[in-house]
Amino acid sequence: MRKKLALILGCVLSVSTLLSACGSNAQSAGSASASNVSAASGADTGLSEPGQFPLVKEKTTIKALIGWGTQTDINKNWNTLDYEEKTNVHVEWQVASAGDFREKRALVIASGDLPDVFLNGYNDFTAADEMQYGSQGSIIPLNNIIDKNSIYLKKIFDENPLYRKIATSPDGNIYSMPTFSVCYHCDYSQKMWVNVAWLNKLNMQMPTTTDEFEQMLAAFKEKDPNGNGKADEMPLMTTTDGWHYQLEGFLMNAFVHCDADTHLALNNGNIEMTAIKPEFKEGLKYLNNLYKKKLIPPQAFTTNATSMQKLNESGDAEVVGAIPGGANYIFAGGPAVSDRWRDYDILPPIAGPNGFKSAPNYSATRDIITGDVAISSAAKDPALIMRWIDWLYSEEGTLWHDTNGGREGTEYRKADAGEVGLDGNPAKWTSLKVRKPEDNVVWEQFFPSNMTKEFRAGWKSPREWNVPNDSQAPEVQLFQGTKAYEAVAPRNEDSLPNLFVTSDKISDYTRIKTGIDDYIKESVVKFITGNMDVEKDWDSYVEKMKKIGLDDYLKMAQDAYDAKFKN
Template identity: 40%
Template sequence: MTTILSLLPLLVLAGCATKQSDDAQSTGSSSASKPVSLSIFAAQDSTRIDYPSQPFTKWVEDQTGVKIDWQTVPSTDTNVVNEKKQLALASGDIPDVFMSGFSKAEEQNYGSQGVLIPLNDLIDQYAPNIKKAMEDIPYLKGQMTAPDGNIYGIPSINECYHCSYGQKMWINKDWLAKLGLQMPTTTAEFEQVLKAFKENDPNGNGKQDEIALSGFQQSWNGNVDGFLMNAFVPDDNTYFFTVNHGKVDLAANKPEWKQGLEYMHRLFTEGLIDQGAFTQNNDAFVQLANHPGDNIIGAYTAGHLGMGPSVTEGQDRWKEYEAVPPLKGPNGAQFTTHTLNLGDGTFAITNKASKEQAIAAIKLADFMYTEPFATNEMYGMSGEYVRPANPGEKDTMGRQAKYTETPENGKVGELRDGWGQIGPALRTKDYRFSFTVPENPYTLVGYEYLLTLSTQKYEGFEPKEAFPQSLFIDPEDAENVQHFQTDINKYIQESMVQFIMGNKDLNKDWNSYVEGFNKLNLPTYVQIMQKAYDSYKQNG
């Protein structure tokens, strides 16, 4: 079958499919007489053909003039991969390239030791695509650059639109229609909807078995408090910071936070929030959401709809739900969190690489910042799972689409060509939006489009200023920050549940809760994070 690459030959030769200017040319070296050997450490995706045997790997090698000596970890479990990576670093038996995540702290640590080499000059001389991306993407340079001014890792850019607005509430639209209710827009309206769900038998089985609102812990935005608190004060669900005119501050000790807790406590005491929302994990909630027989879930929080009802062939319960827009609180607050999906450094060159290998490695990374690479890495070389869009097929923005996923892409259980999403790649919002959208979003092939449409309800409600999700911390502060953040976040989250469930009294215990932050070194923590934020803004 025809590959995407062969249908777009000029795209590959120019290496500029992501709207790059003419100065961002292909960095491939397929004409080199002898390939440059590179040893690369990476996690072997269990859903993919072994990397050394892939047609995609051969294509990458041909395009870049490298020969990859794979050192793979047979797991995508980040803990296992990190353990193997740390063992290699500790022993000194390291590859030329690590194509696995390095945290900001690790980049600084191993960069300062000379284990990871600075990439600034290599990027400037041999990586026009990466250089252009740093110019075009406002947040990229600041989050790549360590406090010492060096770049030690190339991140993967994945501007997943629906992922970037992850604090979502999903509500049963069929129940709303049955009870003659409108989509709630305020916290007061939402409370009335939940009462109707609980009391008026919307599933029609004659039992009061409905759970008005549920959620789950320790997973992507499953906690109900993250969505609801944004109707009172911005809650990023990670640092609990706000930024106002460049000043970093904690949200969780402010009067607005207390108001949010009072609201959620009232919902809980009225039986409108499931107690399990504060104790169960995502697996337990999935069982609840796919409860045999009648549907019992009115609303739930989750990063995407399918973290509840199963989005699979033959299962239709998920089609009963739609996204709730950010609710407006009693004081007019109406926020959501917007996070840009820039991961940590996923491509780092070590001091083991010779000069020739380092140049070949950065050229490889630069090739990975092209659209043909991003497409073939995900879908493989066969053309079985994606094809060029036909004339008249429209993308998310109503433009002529570039690509169309085939029905075969929905198949599971077969090993695929392509590396999946290991290492760096340039998947901008514009690229992700360039695929054909289906007419009906409530289908399996239309699910991604449904998430896009749902996310449009949230765009524009993010705070004007927000604390980045990933920042470089000065090495001399890093250890303290880790302890501070762990202790403070635990204190916030545990206290939140206690206040909501009534184990702590908001009238009697609030002041002591606020004072308790001083014992956890909050002023020092905020001061350090302010310094990191200022450095990020300066480098950006």
């Protein structure tokens, strides 16, 4: 997804210094050759040759702070136990929930009692974080370590020079390791989901315009489509967190191009704030109208994603009619929980009053998700940590801890002749079971990996998504439903990359960006619910944005873009 440079919402990659020794009896840790990797020192450090298991001769302990997004015990996870046996590295885990990780990390860094490595997941080290913590010396530069010692990450950089450029901060350093995730449906993930079981019961079609969307919601509210005799339907719902949960995301794109994560857009090389455009104002009027007609319930602004899923999965019937989100886990548990997810399908982009429709293109931000792993200045052996992470970028390592992977013969098998993958080409692997979260087998996306387009497409897939007992069915649904979004999204070169701001400006940039983001989020809710009047309060809303520092923010962003990406 990050194939074109203008689409690179980049952050940073990180790897660590590598010392090398013999280890002639070590078992191979993958198919890539280690012969081209030079040691940082000729001394016998106790490390095996790069690319070989075990990584170290004597059992070694490292300390890691991780944002762990499940309720399971990472110490009992199969990947954790198996990797300690493979590598001879024991990990003392400091665990924070995914939602609390940033706060926990800030407290740990402020205390000075640093772990050896931060395992963040999902871009939790932003470009601003990397510049701040890198310049402070809390995390270390990794450039030479990657070039001299990494096998798999170095190979990815060598084959994709743009990835290295994206990962490099303005001071020339690489401060973190990424995840590579060429995920087609993630490229266009600001989606809307609709309960098609309700539509079928009401003999209605998927809406194609904002007017038809409102008519659909009204029918959901008035005609008891879940059939339980209660007025418990929530026509349009959202949550307070999650993946592209914002109401102004999908629907605003019927009025103006809107990336609800940043509210910024690239227009002929110029960075603009879409949340102050007249079209954005019109979109807010539309959303406020839906709320006034009770088509958006008040609890939409107080319910988190976990509670939303429980609400829709419990009881005698589904209660959600339409909901924004990057995937169906926002409102349903998926195959591991129940079959209710099958009642929802992806709504293609709809046209607004002037016929406009659009969708953000996140290709660059999803192909290379930077900021996943950073090595702290407290690490005694960055070389070991680098090797410990590096194997996860191999196809074997990615399969070993992928959502669909794990143990060959238990979670998956090699595909048979005639089985096809997501793109119609011969499959490489077949899932054997629908794994439940409590199985606690793999690390999933909380650790870095290299999920190439070919890797994702290599899983045996059904031709249609609404089939029973197939763990790949949701992926097929996402693949098929994404095509309509790609058709109306900007080209790669017309999309805004993430930006590295120089260290002398990072404090001001971060402060203003946080202030603007928080103010937009707060104001959008108030405009929708009527606590701010779209007509009467619009000018003061725009003026407040400028007082926070909008003009300076846009200038710093433009300077950062021009310095790195402008031809």
